[in-house]
Amino acid sequence: xxxxxxxxxxxxxxxxxxxxxxxxxxxxxxxxxxxxxxxxxxxxxxxxxxxxxxxxxxxxxxxxxxxxxxxxxxxxxxxxxxxxxxxxxxxxxxxxxxxxxxxxxxxxxxxxxxxxxxxxxxxxxxxxxxxxxxxxxxxxxxxxxxxxxxxxxxxxxxxxxxxxxxxxxxxxxxxxxxxxxxxxxxxxxxxxxxxxxxxxxxxxxxxxxxxxxxxxxxxxxxxxxxxxxxxxxxxxxxxxxxxxxxxxxxxx
Amino acid sequence: xxxxxxxxxxxxxxxxxxxxxxxxxxxxxxxxxxxxxxxxxxxxxxxxxxxxxxxxxxxxxxxxxxxxxxxxxxxxxxxxxxxxxxxxxxxxxxxxxxxxxxxxxxxxxxxxxxxxxxxxxxxxxxxxxxxxxxxxxxxxxxxxxxxxxxxxxxxxxxxxxxxxxxxxxxxxxxxxxxxxxxxxxxxxxxxxxxxxxxxxxxxxxxxxxxxxxxxxxxxxxxxxxxxxxxxxxxxxxxxxxxxxxxxxxxxxxxxxxxxxxxxxxxxxxxxxxxxxxxxxxxxxxxxxxxxxxxxxxxxxxxxxxxxxxxxxxxxxxxxxxxxxxxxxxxxxxxxxxxxxxxxxxxxxxxxxxxxxxxxxxxxxxxxxxxxxx
Numbered sequence: 268x269x270x271x272x273x274x275x276x277x278x279x280x281x282x283x284x285x286x287x288x289x290x291x292x293x294x295x296x297x298x299x300x301x302x303x304x305x306x307x308x309x310x311x312x313x314x315x316x317x318x319x320x321x322x323x324x325x326x327x328x329x330x331x332x333x334x335x336x337x338x339x340x341x342x343x344x345x346x347x348x349x350x351x352x353x354x355x356x357x358x359x360x361x362x363x364x365x366x367x368x369x370x371x372x373x374x375x376x377x378x379x380x381x382x383x384x385x386x387x388x389x390x391x392x393x394x395x396x397x398x399x400x401x402x403x404x405x406x407x408x409x410x411x412x413x414x415x416x417x418x419x420x421x422x423x424x425x426x427x428x429x430x431x432x433x434x435x436x437x438x439x440x441x442x443x444x445x446x447x448x449x450x451x452x453x454x455x456x457x458x459x460x461x462x463x464x465x466x467x468x469x470x471x472x473x474x475x476x477x478x479x480x481x482x483x484x485x486x487x488x489x490x491x492x493x494x495x496x497x498x499x500x501x502x503x504x505x506x507x508x509x510x511x512x513x514x515x516x517x518x519x
Numbered sequence: 520x521x522x523x524x525x526x527x528x529x530x531x532x533x534x535x536x537x538x539x540x541x542x543x544x545x546x547x548x549x550x551x552x553x554x555x556x557x558x559x560x561x562x563x564x565x566x567x568x569x570x571x572x573x574x575x576x577x578x579x580x581x582x583x584x585x586x587x588x589x590x591x592x593x594x595x596x597x598x599x600x601x602x603x604x605x606x607x608x609x610x611x612x613x614x615x616x617x618x619x620x621x622x623x624x625x626x627x628x629x630x631x632x633x634x635x636x637x638x639x640x641x642x643x644x645x646x647x648x649x650x651x652x653x654x655x656x657x658x659x660x661x662x663x664x665x666x667x668x669x670x671x672x673x674x675x676x677x678x679x680x681x682x683x684x685x686x687x688x689x690x691x692x693x694x695x696x697x698x699x700x701x702x703x704x705x706x707x708x709x710x711x712x713x714x715x716x717x718x719x720x721x722x723x724x725x726x727x728x729x730x731x732x733x734x735x736x737x738x739x740x741x742x743x744x745x746x747x748x749x750x751x752x753x754x755x756x757x758x759x760x761x762x763x764x765x766x767x768x769x770x771x772x773x774x775x776x777x778x779x780x781x782x783x784x785x786x787x788x789x790x791x792x793x794x795x796x797x798x799x800x801x802x803x804x805x806x807x808x809x810x811x812x813x814x815x816x817x818x819x820x821x822x823x824x825x826x827x828x829x830x831x832x833x834x835x836x837x838x839x840x841x842x843x844x845x846x847x848x849x850x851x852x853x854x855x856x857x858x859x860x861x862x863x864x865x866x867x868x869x870x871x872x873x874x875x876x877x878x879x880x881x882x883x884x885x886x887x888x889x890x891x892x
Contacts, residue, residue: 362859362860363858363859363860363861363862364859364860364861378544379544379547379548379579380548381547381548381551381582382548382551382552384586385547385548385551385582385586388582388585388586388589389578389579389582391619392578392581392582392585392614392615392619393578395614395615395619396613396614396615406858406859407859408758408857408858408859408862426544427543427544427577427578427579454609454613455613457609458606458609458610458612458613459577459578459610459613
């Protein structure tokens with residue numbers, strides 16, 4: 268069976284004022300896969316993610332989510348597309364004036380008709396999934412960076428989105444916790460079939476979760492490699508790609 | 520009854536719920552509502568859930584099962600799941616279905632009784648006061664340091680701050696003072712005209728603007744523009760750990776942030792006040808010339824007669840004190856910021872409110888001092 272393309276990015280260019288960040292990028296994300304976007308710092312990973320979520324307007328090109336062009340569709344279509352996605356931001360982006368439970372409950376109260384008790388149960392379930400049970404009544408400013416990240420993940424998961432965008436989900440977590448988050452990501456993908464797009468540069472995470480990787484480069488401002496990470500590590504012809512996957516190896 | 524399930528009775532008191540179709544965000548609310556009332560009505564001894572015909576199942580489905588299980592356990596009745604498929608089982612293990620009870624929901628924070636709250640508040644105020652005093656102390660020490668080592672002053676920051684606080688505020692200060700002079704002249708002329716004392720409008724406007732309204736209006740505009748900006752900027756620096764970074768690099772945050780602002784404000788606020796006086800008198804002049812048939816010449820000479828140099832200096836002295844108050848409160852509130860985005864907003868609000876109050880308070884003190892001069 269041909270795999271459905273959940274997200275299609277075609278000829279996307281992004282600029283920041285005059286500076287070109289991404290130049291003519293095309294990529295597809297298939298239904299139910301875990302795609303990792305990687306690359307060195309400043310290569311436009313987060314910019315690409317922002318465009319895929321529709322937060323930034325591209326200089327040129329289109330982004331289709333379930334065949335809806337989110338760069339040009341009307342507000343109603345855009346909003347119904349947003350219902351299908353969950354985003355974990357790099358800085359967690361929890362609302363500082365709300366407790367962790369209220370943060371997670373916010374989208375659920377808005378988009379479902381569940382009773383208050385059920386919402387509480389659901390929030391508890393999501394927080395259990397990210398190992399934050401018991402922190403319901405804490406304010407984000409009272410949590411450590413790693414905990415905020417996990418709370419942000421719980422909020423992204425709140426509506427059980429079809430597509431999950433994660434911007435550096437394991438940055439700032441200790442190795443044990445980041446392995447647990449990786450495991451959660453894989454489990455989500457396997458059980459619910461969530462399509463997951465991850466931006467990261469943590470090698471451990473990449474090897475444990477990625478089914479396919481796309482590597483961006485700062486100088487060409489485009490995709491320099493894509494495919495299975497293990498294969499790329501051993502067989503890539505591109506020096507930059509080999510260096511990225513084998514950081515200790517000296518460049519020839 | 521919604522079409523998401525069918526109920527059959529197996530043995531006496533044992534109900535089987537056969538779910539079919541989708542168990543997701545759309546269906547879970549109605550399923551839960553109906554089954555809760557069904558359980559309350561029939562109070563079965565055992566509830567079995569059959570998931571064989573479920574076509575779609577996600578964590579909202581899992582929520583339904585968790586709630587049903589809870590409802591049954593609180594009634595000391597049995598609950599079991601039959602016919603889970605692989606995918607459903609995966610999701611149930613993902614959400615820790617079996618161990619869910621262990622994930623205890625903590626109670627919401629209780630509000631303490633009034634004595635405890637009073638004590639907490641007192642302690643908080645005491646530590647605030649301590650911080651306030653130590654802040655004043657560190658400002659003085661920093662000034663001493665700048666005095667002894669003039670090179671440690673961040674000149675570029677000071678000049679940039681002078682531009683932001685002074686030059687950029689000039690249009691709004693000028694406009695408000697001009698309008699104020701206009702209004703005072705007009706209102707007072709209504710009274711003075713009855714006595715044929717039109718010429719004294721000039722004296723009234725000059726004295727009112729120079730000794731009271733010029734300094735106060737300028738200070739209030741600066742408090743609103745710059746005091747809040749200081750608090751918000753420093754507050755944001757505080758919560759994004761920039762202040763910590765300064766300390767870690769061996770900088771003194773007071774010297775780095777507060778001193779340039781104090782110096783800049785103490786220089787530009789009196790200058791703004793002078794401009795305010797000037798614009799206020801100009802506003803009076805417009806009314807005098809166009810409404811009261813005074814010549815510009817006589818208006819100006821009457822103004823000069825009414826004013827003494829002491830009066831002008833007194834107004835400037837006041838505005839120096841107001842400038843100090845604005846910067847002090849703005850920076851203090853900034854440094855007191857703790858928490859997130861809303862804390863920054865609170866700091867900015869509190870900076871403006873406190874500085875306007877202090878401006879009025881100190882103005883009254885000045886008035887009292889003058890009357891006993």
